[in-house]
Amino acid sequence: MNRWNIPNWLETAVFERDKVCIYCGIIFNDEPRSFRERRSWEHITNNAKIITLENIALCCRGCNSSKGVKFLETWLDSSYCKRKNISKDTVAQVVKDALLNPPALVA
Ligand SMILES: [Zn+2]
Numbered sequence: 864m865n866r867w868n869i870p871n872w873l874e875t876a877v878f879e880r881d882k883v884c885i886y887c888g889i890i891f892n893d894e895p896r897s898f899r900e901r902r903s904w905e906h907i908t909n910n911a912k913i914i915t916l917e918n919i920a921l922c923c924r925g926c927n928s929s930k931g932v933k934f935l936e937t938w939l940d941s942s943y944c945k946r947k948n949i950s951k952d953t954v955a956q957v958v959k960d961a962l963l964n965p966p967a968l969v970a
Pocket residue numbers: 884885886887888889922923924925926927
């Protein structure tokens with residue numbers, strides 16, 4: 864497990880899926896041009912207990928710090944997203960799925 868309690872199999876699966884920021888689409892590489900372009904772990908629904916492939920993803924630090932604890936739909940309406948042309952139509956499939964069917968804790 865890594866420090867976010869993400870098991871290794873899930874971490875591997877997310878790294879395989881998310882080669883770009885799930886929100887703004889910036890391509891991750893090993894030598895990011897700036898701190899904001901670095902990848903970071905994201906909980907699409909802001910609940911660290913929801914540790915599933917549907918809720919754990921990689922986004923850049925710029926998007927992560929802008930989103931913070933906002934609800935996904937609220938954040939997609941923010942000036943940050945407008946400025947970067949991030950919308951429901953431009954985000955990665957995992958985010959589109961989360962908008963249709965928000966990840967939740969399984970009882
Ligand atoms: Zn981003």
